[in-house]
Amino acid sequence: MSYRILIVDDSSTIRAMIKRTITMAEIPVEAFFEAPDGRQGLQVLTEESVDLVLADLNMPEMNGVEMTREMREDPALAGIPVVVVSAEPDVHKLEALKKENIRGYIRKPFTPEGVRDLLTRILPPAVKAA
């Protein structure tokens, strides 16, 4: 079984890089969805079934934490795991992410190995890659 992954980042290059990194990490993917900010990310989530959200923190319109809060308030979206991918400098803010139901953090710049190790721990066990 393959995953359906939403990538939310205001940089189109980073979205492409994340897709490439996940592919290089040999994580099976059925579909990638993309959004340039949290607002449009939420829109995608209302239209598509998604197994995992990878979201930047520092974005225009709606940042990753705000998007996660809105997801948590919607029973249909609350169970989708969110992983933050960011270069956030404030360690206190990163620590506070645990309270926001964020399941993991990938620091930019990242390597395929780092992405693979985190995602295989977080993705639903029933469909985890062999």
Next chain:
Amino acid sequence: MLETESQLLVETLAEALETTAFVALMPGEPGAPAPAELRIVSIEFTRSDKAALELAAPRAFGQMLSANILGVEPDDEAAITGADDVLKEVVNITCGNLLMRLAQDTDESPKMSLPKINIPTDEQAWASFAHSPGAFVLDADGHTIAIRVKQSLKDEG
């Protein structure tokens, strides 16, 4: 910036370039000619004061980074259109990691803005950047670039 902070700035940029785009950084010539189609990317941040990290680089450098990241040729349309975007991301990553390292073992909560890109029209922009206090001129796989931290910006808010 202190000498150790300046060293950290260059190390952090080198790490960002190597990990994201497989590009190696070497010392450059401060007197190098102005790169064509210069971009100056800046990101404001706040520690004890408001400051900005700035990168001066030719558009072709962004194009090369974009090509390496996407796994395409530098003249590919995706690399061309992604050139400015990837320069902003390199500055974002460098600034985030630099601030995190500087704030390590302190109570600091550094904040940074979104990166902005400027295409200077002044022919002296490169020389003025490269020779400004605290600027480092570097060679990144054949492209001349420069980086600096501009201290104590006045708060416009």
